[in-house]
Amino acid sequence: MTYKVSNTHTSSCIWVEFSKSSTQTVSVGDIITFDATTKRSTGSDSVSLNSSTGVITLSSSKRYWVQASIAVERSSNNNYEIFWRTGAGTTNLTNDDGCFSVVARRQTAATGGQPYVTSSHVASIMVDYPTDTYRLYVDTMPASSTVLTLTNLFIMEMED
Amino acid sequence: MSYDPRETRSSEFIYAWESQSQSLPTRSGSTIDNYNYTFNLDTIKDSHTVATLANDEVNANGVSALWVGDIRDSGTNSTGNQFSIEFEDNDLIRMASNQDERWAYRDDQCYSVHSRAKLKIELIRAVSGATIAPYVRILGVCIGQ
Numbered sequence: 636m637t638y639k640v641s642n643t644h645t646s647s648c649i650w651v652e653f654s655k656s657s658t659q660t661v662s663v664g665d666i667i668t669f670d671a672t673t674k675r676s677t678g679s680d681s682v683s684l685n686s687s688t689g690v691i692t693l694s695s696s697k698r699y700w701v702q703a704s705i706a707v708e709r710s711s712n713n714n715y716e717i718f719w720r721t722g723a724g725t726t727n728l729t730n731d732d733g734c735f736s737v738v739a740r741r742q743t744a745a746t747g748g749q750p751y752v753t754s755s756h757v758a759s760i761m762v763d764y765p766t767d768t769y770r771l772y773v774d775t776m777p778a779s780s781t782v783l784t785l786t787n788l789f790i791m792e793m794e795d
Numbered sequence: 796m797s798y799d800p801r802e803t804r805s806s807e808f809i810y811a812w813e814s815q816s817q818s819l820p821t822r823s824g825s826t827i828d829n830y831n832y833t834f835n836l837d838t839i840k841d842s843h844t845v846a847t848l849a850n851d852e853v854n855a856n857g858v859s860a861l862w863v864g865d866i867r868d869s870g871t872n873s874t875g876n877q878f879s880i881e882f883e884d885n886d887l888i889r890m891a892s893n894q895d896e897r898w899a900y901r902d903d904q905c906y907s908v909h910s911r912a913k914l915k916i917e918l919i920r921a922v923s924g925a926t927i928a929p930y931v932r933i934l935g936v937c938i939g940q
Contacts, residue, residue: 646807698807698808700808700934700936730810730812730814730838730929730932731840733808733810733840735810735812735865735932735934738867738930740867755865755866755867755903755904755930756903757863757865757904759810759863759934761808761810761840761934763808791936793807
């Protein structure tokens with residue numbers, strides 16, 4: 636697969652996918668994990684994943700669009716938020732970092748208790764030449780909720 | 796999959812969002828598909844400064860891109876939010892993504908292929924007027940010219 640990104644420049648693009656082999660029970664402070672053995676790739680990529688820690692390692696010489704489509708079955712009627720963090724970081728990354736979080740809200744009984752809410756379930760990173768590793772941090776979540784096996788990680792790797 | 800944007804500055808990834816809270820309009824009634832509401836955008840990032848942002852529209856300046864649009868809004872009226880989001884311009888078929896969400900595992904993003912990206916509400920029955928925190932986003936990747 637070849638992407639010509641300028642009239643003097645050709646770049647290869649590889650799609651990489653990871654999924655989950657089993658559901659994951661999560662609470663606040665947990666990391667969303669994927670199963671490294673589920674990896675599917677359209678070529679020889681530079682992406683690696685730690686199944687235990689959920690840390691995603693990318694190449695510092697390439698550019699990436701990472702998209703995590705996260706399916707959650709909440710244990711109770713409440714909000715959840717999932718943010719990107721660096722592999723060792725303790726703060727949530729922001730839009731300024733090229734990172735976009737997952738946010739889902741539920742309305743309270745005061746507004747009828749009905750889920751008249753639009754949410755977002757895809758967490759994205761857009762980053763050129765990353766020098767950090769990344770992971771998905773559960774910032775808000777009803778205790779003991781379930782991340783379903785519908786959850787997937789798609790990575791677009793562009794070689795300069 | 797291949798693309799040739801013929802762009803000398805080689806910018807593949809573009810993302811834009813709204814950094815301030817914004818209030819949605821209030822509307823109820825029968826369903827229409829030309830409501831013509833535009834979501835605000837005030838910030839753009841593009842490592843090679845090919846794209847520009849003006850009047851809530853991201854413009855890749857002639858380079859066609861695949862765009863993904865998303866919002867997060869918590870409505871407060873009794874009938875809830877019943878509207879879709881879509882891009883104003885789209886070289887693909889019209890694609891309006893439903894935002895009247897009842898389940899946690901649905902993809903409610905919208906997509907387009909075009910050189911410009913402006914996120915709209917057109918197809919609508921009701922919108923609550925809620926003030927939403929910064930969560931309007933457009934992400935794009937150049938795919939051709």
